[in-house]
Amino acid sequence: MNEAEWLGGSALKILSFSDLHVDYNSTELNRELTQEIADCIKEHAPDRVIVAGDMAGGAERCIRYIEEIQEKSGVPLSYVPGNHSIWATRDNGDSWKQYNLLRDHESSLIDKPLLLNEEWVLVGDMGWYDYTHGLEHKTRAEIVKDKNMMWKDSVMARWGMEDEELTELILEKLRGQFEQFQDRKVMFVNHFIPYASYVPLSKRPEHPMGKVWNLIRPFMGSTKLGELLDQYAHVEYVIFGHKHWRHGMEVHNGKKIICNPLGYVKEWVTDDFATEIRSAATVIEL
Numbered sequence: 001m002n003e004a005e006w007l008g009g010s011a012l013k014i015l016s017f018s019d020l021h022v023d024y025n026s027t028e029l030n031r032e033l034t035q036e037i038a039d040c041i042k043e044h045a046p047d048r049v050i051v052a053g054d055m056a057g058g059a060e061r062c063i064r065y066i067e068e069i070q071e072k073s074g075v076p077l078s079y080v081p082g083n084h085s086i087w088a089t090r091d092n093g094d095s096w097k098q099y100n101l102l103r104d105h106e107s108s109l110i111d112k113p114l115l116l117n118e119e120w121v122l123v124g125d126m127g128w129y130d131y132t133h134g135l136e137h138k139t140r141a142e143i144v145k146d147k148n149m150m151w152k153d154s155v156m157a158r159w160g161m162e163d164e165e166l167t168e169l170i171l172e173k174l175r176g177q178f179e180q181f182q183d184r185k186v187m188f189v190n191h192f193i194p195y196a197s198y199v200p201l202s203k204r205p206e207h208p209m210g211k212v213w214n215l216i217r218p219f220m221g222s223t224k225l226g227e228l229l230d231q232y233a234h235v236e237y238v239i240f241g242h243k244h245w246r247h248g249m250e251v252h253n254g255k256k257i258i259c260n261p262l263g264y265v266k267e268w269v270t271d272d273f274a275t276e277i278r279s280a281a282t283v284i285e286l
């Protein structure tokens with residue numbers, strides 16, 4: 001019996017990831033990466049793995065990788081979809097079909113908060129974006145035009161509703177879950193960015209990278225999610241990805257914020273998968 005068990009609680013170790021993009025990165029590196037991801041998980045020996053979206057493109061591929069990683073690591077995995085996860089093609093239905101496939105999988109947190117121990121509950125959903133990271137800079141009409149011109153969700157994410165409506169719908173579900181678990185500490189996970197400080201305007205707007213970043217900021221998340229989270233002090237951890245930039249774990253508005261995505265091979269500092277997956281793994285000890 002360890003000290004935490006002796007004191008009446010049980011220590012819990014969580015390993016969090018996001019944006020593994022296993023399909024894309026396996027193609028780029030010309031090998032199947034799930035065993036190497038499982039090896040990294042086994043080194044840490046966590047009680048649970050969390051992946052904050054963008055496991056791969058489309059729900060079926062996500063589910064295949066989730067199951068492979070669980071099987072090879074022997075550790076249960078909790079997943080929320082990212083925007084790539086709900087991409088719909090002509091043959092596989094709309095984005096709701098993709099979302100529902102992932103929601104119905106045993107790994108999903110959607111509509112099923114997970115009690116981690118006596119103290120903690122894990123709450124999660126996909127999240128979405130509503131242009132609030134950008135409306136201070138551009139009109140809605142300009143943002144929609146940019147989206148149609150260069151953001152792949154404009155073709156692949158088919159919801160049959162506006163982005164703002166989808167965001168609101170998910171925020172309302174989350175509000176209900178935060179209310180329901182007032183007596184517990186909440187670890188929250190979604191794919192999208194809640195806080196404006198993580199989506200700053202580029203200081204080099206004329207540089208090609210700065211130009212692209214300023215164009216895609218409105219599709220990064222929602223400040224309304226941040227406002228919702230800040231209403232609930234019992235939400236102590238906030239995990240997200242989407243933006244392929246590793247911040248690690250930081251404290252923001254009294255909460256521990258984890259944004260530490262793996263991202264694409266071409267975005268990495270090294271070309272060594274073993275190094276990058278370990279740098280993208282975040283250990284949370286409860």
Ligand SMILES: [Fe+2]
Binds near residue numbers: 021054082242243244
């Ligand atoms: Fe991603």
Ligand SMILES: [Fe+2]
Binds near residue numbers: 054082191242
């Ligand atoms: Fe994403």
